[in-house]
Amino acid sequence: MTAAAPTLGTLEELPADYRAAMARRNLVPLWPSMRALLPQGAPRPRTEPTLWRYEEVRPLLLRAGELTPIEKAERRVLVFANPGHGLDGLHTTGTIYAGMQLILPGETAPNHRHTPSAVRLVVEGEGGFTAVNGEYLPMAPGDLILTPALQWHEHGHRGRDPVIWLDILDLPLLVGMEASYAREGERQTVRNAPDAAATRYRRAGLVPYASLAASRPIYPLLRWPWAEIRPALEALATDTPAGTPVHLAYVNPETGGECLPTLGFSALMLRPGEEVAVPRDSASALYHVVDGEAEAEIEETTLTASRADVFVAPVHARVRLANRSARAPLFLFRIDDAPLQRKIGIYECFPA
Numbered sequence: 054m055t056a057a058a059p060t061l062g063t064l065e066e067l068p069a070d071y072r073a074a075m076a077r078r079n080l081v082p083l084w085p086s087m088r089a090l091l092p093q094g095a096p097r098p099r100t101e102p103t104l105w106r107y108e109e110v111r112p113l114l115l116r117a118g119e120l121t122p123i124e125k126a127e128r129r130v131l132v133f134a135n136p137g138h139g140l141d142g143l144h145t146t147g148t149i150y151a152g153m154q155l156i157l158p159g160e161t162a163p164n165h166r167h168t169p170s171a172v173r174l175v176v177e178g179e180g181g182f183t184a185v186n187g188e189y190l191p192m193a194p195g196d197l198i199l200t201p202a203l204q205w206h207e208h209g210h211r212g213r214d215p216v217i218w219l220d221i222l223d224l225p226l227l228v229g230m231e232a233s234y235a236r237e238g239e240r241q242t243v244r245n246a247p248d249a250a251a252t253r254y255r256r257a258g259l260v261p262y263a264s265l266a267a268s269r270p271i272y273p274l275l276r277w278p279w280a281e282i283r284p285a286l287e288a289l290a291t292d293t294p295a296g297t298p299v300h301l302a303y304v305n306p307e308t309g310g311e312c313l314p315t316l317g318f319s320a321l322m323l324r325p326g327e328e329v330a331v332p333r334d335s336a337s338a339l340y341h342v343v344d345g346e347a348e349a350e351i352e353e354t355t356l357t358a359s360r361a362d363v364f365v366a367p368v369h370a371r372v373r374l375a376n377r378s379a380r381a382p383l384f385l386f387r388i389d390d391a392p393l394q395r396k397i398g399i400y401e402c403f404p405a
């Protein structure tokens with residue numbers, strides 16, 4: 054049962070001398086701010102449903118490659134700043150930071166580690182790589198690469214054309230916690246051997262035998278190749294009724310749980326002409342078109358998105374997705390803050 058909330062007193066109602074006396078002592082009355090801090094019934098997100106078109110981002114990012122040498126940028130990134138938070142806020146949603154990073158042939162983005170967790174979703178180009186604690190992680194379009202909190206990571210490029218990827222970090226959260234910082238390190242000694250996705254965690258349902266007895270690695274798998282995700286979605290689609298989302302979650306192969314503590318990653322496939330309602334939940338989410346033509350309805354906003362475009366939905370939003378093509382499938386990569394919400398006990402899924 055929910056009762057109607059009474060209207061509360063305002064600051065203006067209070068005598069000026071009383072307000073001044075409080076302010077001098079660093080005191081503020083709660084009740085004038087109560088409803089803003091705790092809105093009735095549902096959060097009032099500042100995050101606005103927003104679209105970033107790759108065809109508009111790409112030329113500006115390539116120009117950054119001409120204007121700003123890597124030494125002057127460390128990470129050459131254009132940030133997807135949600136206008137609802139003000140562009141200076143560098144928030145894509147309340148908890149999620151996203152941007153696109155450019156690395157040119159021969160460049161290195163130096164080794165560092167930081168408290169925010171990061172992931173990369175490769176958008177364009179061959180020959181890019183990330184090294185995490187000496188593990189060489191090759192990048193091909195659509196691949197997901199994790200660089201979890203406090204893990205050493207550097208990026209490089211051994212190919213011929215520009216490499217661009219989508220960066221996603223839980224940076225706004227760490228900034229809000231006043232816990233965000235980085236340390237620089239020496240260049241890593243990178244192993245000249247295939248990574249865990251090619252050796253120890255080759256397929257779902259199989260883990261190295263010894264891991265059953267020993268303490269399990271916290272981040273056993275750091276790379277999910279798109280070449281394996283896409284056929285997995287296509288296989289699931291053959292066994293999923295039309296109108297039901299074909300939706301796979303990326304999980305830690307040792308625990309079956311989320312692969313990072315704060316952010317969750319998943320991939321969606323919509324068959325030609327298909328439309329689905331994403332189950333409405335309390336999380337904020339970012340969607341990236343890996344391939345195909347999408348239409349998204351986020352509360353009152355309708356967006357159309359093509360390959361490599363990014364759009365976001367605030368917490369608690371209703372989201373409908375449609376494949377605009379009658380012939381080709383649509384593939385979307387989704388990031389949400391549901392893992393964090395589950396951990397702090399506030400995750401909710403709402404009835405349709």
Ligand code: GTQ
Pocket residue numbers: 128130152154162167171206220222
């Ligand atoms: O590649 O390590 O977009 O440290 C922001 C901060 C990327 C990175 C970002 C970073 C990185």
